[in-house]
Amino acid sequence: DVKVTQSSRYLVKRTGEKVFLECVQDMDHENMFWYRQDPGLGLRLIYFSYDVKMKEKGDIPEGYSVSREKKERFSLILESASTNQTSMYLCASSWALPGFRETQYFGPGTRLLVL
Amino acid sequence: DQQVKQNSPSLSVQEGRISILNCDYTNSMFDYFLWYKKYPAEGPTFLISISSIKDKNEDGRFTVFLNKSAKHLSLHIVPSQPGDSAVYFCAALYSGAGSYQLTFGKGTKLSVIP
Numbered sequence: 001d002v003k004v005t006q007s008s009r010y011l012v013k014r015t016g017e018k019v020f021l022e023c024v025q026d027m028d029h030e031n032m033f034w035y036r037q038d039p040g041l042g043l044r045l046i047y048f049s050y051d052v053k054m055k056e057k058g059d060i061p062e063g064y065s066v067s068r069e070k071k072e073r074f075s076l077i078l079e080s081a082s083t084n085q086t087s088m089y090l091c092a093s094s095w096a097l098p099g100f101r102e103t104q105y106f107g108p109g110t111r112l113l114v115l
Numbered sequence: 116d117q118q119v120k121q122n123s124p125s126l127s128v129q130e131g132r133i134s135i136l137n138c139d140y141t142n143s144m145f146d147y148f149l150w151y152k153k154y155p156a157e158g159p160t161f162l163i164s165i166s167s168i169k170d171k172n173e174d175g176r177f178t179v180f181l182n183k184s185a186k187h188l189s190l191h192i193v194p195s196q197p198g199d200s201a202v203y204f205c206a207a208l209y210s211g212a213g214s215y216q217l218t219f220g221k222g223t224k225l226s227v228i229p
Contacts, residue, residue: 033217041221043206045218105160105161106151
């Protein structure tokens with residue numbers, strides 16, 4: 001069974017704090033993704049990575065950065081948290097093989113509240 | 116501009132009947148479509164997918180239909196069960212050379228009434 005874990009289920013931070021969200025997958029997937037989910041807006045892609053040390057911007061990268069130092073770990077960083085970054089953050093991973101990469105496996109999500 | 120649209124935010128269906136969830140897209144470059152299911156407090160899980168070269172894919176109670184000319188796909192659940200109550204996301208993929216775009220719709224909340 002594919003397992004994608006996220007370091008926290010719930011997180012409360014203050015405006016201006018630096019926030020790290022960690023994601024780990026145990027299936028040797030090449031691709032990893034960070035999304036945020038907001039009511040009425042669905043899932044929006046923030047960043048993705050298709051290899052170690054590689055990253056690509058998604059639809060809404062502003063205010064975020066990412067780090068992929070090891071294949072199994074993909075970190076999302078909020079350099080200076082703001083209240084509009086209060087959201088549910090979802091990490092996902094997938095194989096890079098044709099026919100498989102389209103299927104993303106998601107973690108349970110981290111609900112972040114920025115005060 | 117929303118490239119993947121799920122125009123019904125919610126849907127209620129009686130147990131045992133058919134649930135039909137709809138999805139429209141605007142980008143003709145999308146070549147693969149997926150449905151994900153999400154329960155509260157959990158991450159989405161992959162449900163079923165279809166390639167743009169097909170018009171139907173079936174997996175047990177779930178069938179996805181693709182109408183490329185209308186840029187429309189639908190997910191049919193027959194028979195619907197109370198455990199199917201969840202939010203369903205449609206997603207469309209474009210993966211050309213050096214490019215990868217997976218776009219999700221806003222989701223449709225399905226409630227199956229016992």
